[in-house]
Amino acid sequence: MHRNKAMRFKKGTGLLLAFGILLSGCLGGSLSKNNSGEYKNGLVVSAHPSSSKVGLDILKKGGNAVDAAVAVQFALAVVYPGAGNLGGGGFMVYRSASGELATLDFREKAPGMASRDMYLDSAGNAITDKSLYGHLAAGVPGSVDGMVKAHEKFGKLSWAEVVQPALDLARKGFPITDSQVEEFTELQEEIKKYNPGKSYFIKEKWEKGDLWVQEDLAKTLELIRDKGREGFYAGIVADQIEAEMKSGGGLISKEDLKNYQSQWREPLVGNYKDYKVITMPPTSSGGIALLQLLNSVEEYPLRRWGHNSDSTVQVMVEAERRVYADRASHLGDPDFYKVPQKYLVNPIYSKYRMQNFNWDKATLSSDIKAGEVPKESEETTHFSIVDREGNAVSLTTTLNGGYGSMVFVKGAGFLLNNEMDDFSVKPGSPNMYGLLGGEANAIVPGKRMLSSMTPTILEKGGELFMVVGTPGGSTIITSVFQTILNVLEFDMDMQAAVNAKKFHHQWYPDVVTFEKGGLDTLVRQKLEKKGYTFKDRRAIGRVDAILKTQWGYYEGGADPRGDDTKMGW
Template sequence: MTVALRWRIVLLGAALVAAPAFAAADQAPAQAHAAAASQLALRPGHAAIASANFLATNAGFEVLAKGGNAFDAAIAVASTLSVVEPESSGLGGGFMGTLHIAKSNRNVFLDAREVAPAAVNPKDYVNPDGSPNRDASLKGPLSAGIPGEPAGLVWLAKHYGKLPLKTSLAPAIRIASDGFKPDPRLLSSIKGEQKNLERWPASAAKYLPNGKPPVEGAIWRDPDQAHTLELIAAHGDAGFYHGEVAQKLVDAVRAAGGNWTLADLANYRAKERTPITIDYRGYHIITAPPPSSGGVAMAEIFNILSGYDLDKMDKAHRVHYIVEAMRRAFRDHNDYLGDPDFVKMPLAMLLSPYYADGLRQSILPDKATPSSMLPHGPTHDPGMHTTHFSIIDKDGNMVAITSTVNYILGSTFVAKGTGILLNDEMDDFALVPNKPNVYGLLGSKANAPVGGKRMLSSMSPSIVIGPTRTAVIGSPGGSTIITQVMEAVLHFVDGQSAQQIVADKRFHHQFLPDVVDVEDGTFDPATSAALEKMGYTLKPRESWGFMNVVTWDRKSNTLDAASDPRRPSGLGKVE
């Protein structure tokens, strides 16, 4: 019997293995559930918001001051980010959100992910030689899925907000109309994508005034997006998915070679789904279900880690077991997962502690498992230029929302007369089976493009409830979203503050390529040497997501908010 075959038998038989290690290590799911239930009687009395831009954080507090709740504030934050941080998110993209409704002590997941247009044709994304056509999947109208963010914001207002939509959208409308000073990251993004922006007249008109990128310190206005926001404020869904804006979107897309129809827009719906829940060491984690792969992957990682006492390990062995859990979770997550409306998934197996116990038995104590030794499972990545914000309001309502347009400035295509920069989320599908996407990662048939289907994501907005503390956590960062949020949860379990969590150095493994991405300063020389001796290849990585975290110490009834120091324009604020 070959070594590879032995690995395959161990892993594929894992769901049938008993789990004494899991039962011993993770003793407190009942305690975690009790802590979660106890929140019904608690209220912080004040609020905290952390986002990637101070204008967005302040917009959220402006709406709270007018009598809004966390969901109204989320509308203000997201719509303001659409104006001031278009390189990462916006009305032309989509979001995923984990919500806690304090009054009913209920948790829901809001899926406002983009969908493929009905006329999607995989042949449009393939070159004559059979290779992926990255220009079609990343730039211009063919790269854009039908946006979900407007519908998601309207859903929040209708079902959970306290204020009229026009009140929650007012800060974004004002900022777009009166203007703001772009931060250095937006200016750099425009400069970096200048050649692509020049391809589309409306894109050039918006982002390249007088034919050049905006200069630092200049006031930049966005009257077309202000008008679109006003229509949404007045008419809700109809202000975007019907009428004037819808017609302009379709006309612009089709004139430039795309295939959207008015029916695609009219048929879009945001959807509520049941969150994934995970119990780990007395902490209850509420996170993203499919079509995000994040929650399932994190559940697999935490289920594997629950069999170890990480606190008693030296740094190298702690990292070793975390990396091996990451490796196995990423091996599985995109092989099986996709849009639950289109794909049947073995969630019971993937979420089972018994399956995790079998995976754990395949991990050697002092040696890395080469990914080539594991049964192959393709992976996929949702883009690096995403954003996340976290909110807790005075009544204990919580919002964790991760929003994206995928790559830098999305498709770089602006629909004339709307101010809307479209996403390039079509590249998140497995457009060419077993061919890597822009991030060098593979896709599977579970994530193949079909009209009306949501592309798989790694967005992992999460709420974590411990015995005495609660956290709202999320991050952008492509496939590293999953591992960054997972590491943040581990740090929260270890007792770290919001400021410590967002500043912690990070590492990442995603099965393929078989390397450990490492942020500078994560490991000391001795730890790096020990990991390399175990067989790991450590690779420096500079690009990490900008995490935003809010915590609530329920014992002292104090809130804390922190924005990632890697993004100086971000703001975590408590009032």
């Protein structure tokens, strides 16, 4: 796949999707697939109608939010192959009805045979395609182990009950959507290129409503249903993964699969005014960056200035510029690098970082470096779930690029990730999102690559308030940041907050990208006179979120930029 196509799928920007955004009209308009309002007994918001239905069915069956999350994760691996996965990884933030918090890191790892300079040529230049496409781009998958651990700790229904719906979807088939017709059609040649001798995805003509049956994937899910973790990381599937690696020059071994373990981590908790923010610690950069952004703007009167006013945009862009500079230098896998987490999320540090902000002109990114601290991914998918008791799950999962490495595991029917590109392939060189990285995120065998995924839960007055997250690569952090502010500062309901046009700045390149039509012409002109450079683009993120209203009902926001759907009862 050409780079521009890969970026397109990572950002979820098909022509039909962009047209859908234009139809949304005013910020408060809703294009959600379900506009029936509020729900009392539970709500699922995910990237595909079939996966949302699976989650809702599990809740109605008596399952809790984690049961539904596991079922939705496996269902997405069937119905949403661009990002849903068995061959990828992700992060989960959990809050029980009683206030218990947990965060699970099931991010992929570098294979044991990986090396620091594996994507450099003899002159030391980065060979970007090697970390983006094909067998060498894949890290050791974490999704199945993550779901096993989440279910073991918090699940209520049996393991077989939560895996079976995905197995049924794979074996019986499901009707593909309009946007999938477009994507599958454009992917044909690329899939053929990286999968010689395989027929996955290949069809003379895809049409809306085509029933897609995946028998090999069904067999894999059957093994996972019957054998749990061993059904994926050992036995037949492990043999198939290793054989696939050998056939294409990849590095993942059966030993890597056997040794992989997801990890429970201490939740990252901060505050924004009267709200408690519970989010993901490293190896996600998203949680630290989100708290930094909120800390950076908290003292400014955003509510008085208004949504996307020149002052609001300027303050938020300057905060983003500084936070992404810190991300490049200070964040990595905490099992390999001592992340100065407490220092970075301290509100005093954020105020210090904003001291050189000048209202009269844009700060040059070349003048911004990472802050001094003491020595101590875009086609993703997100779903939010709340159950009848009030347990909540915010889970973001990915293959990294749209359809990952493009490589299907022969006989197993699932795609492998291209997460190795999320390492600093060469410190100081940008990855596919244009993000710069440093030594903290250099490739080391067994190390987890840095991520921007930002699954987040908010409390107010000790009660559940919001569950939020999004795909979008480097735009994930800023999309979650803006969605939260849309509710807290600009009084939008959940669907309007999700629908609202978004913008993004990430230090380098020194450009502010804005969803087309999202910035008033006069506001744009004012900021351009101060030295800000803007570039229009299509969809930013696909936020799926839940808000608990003051009356105790759950209000969903399903992003109209995709096939995202909210279903509750």
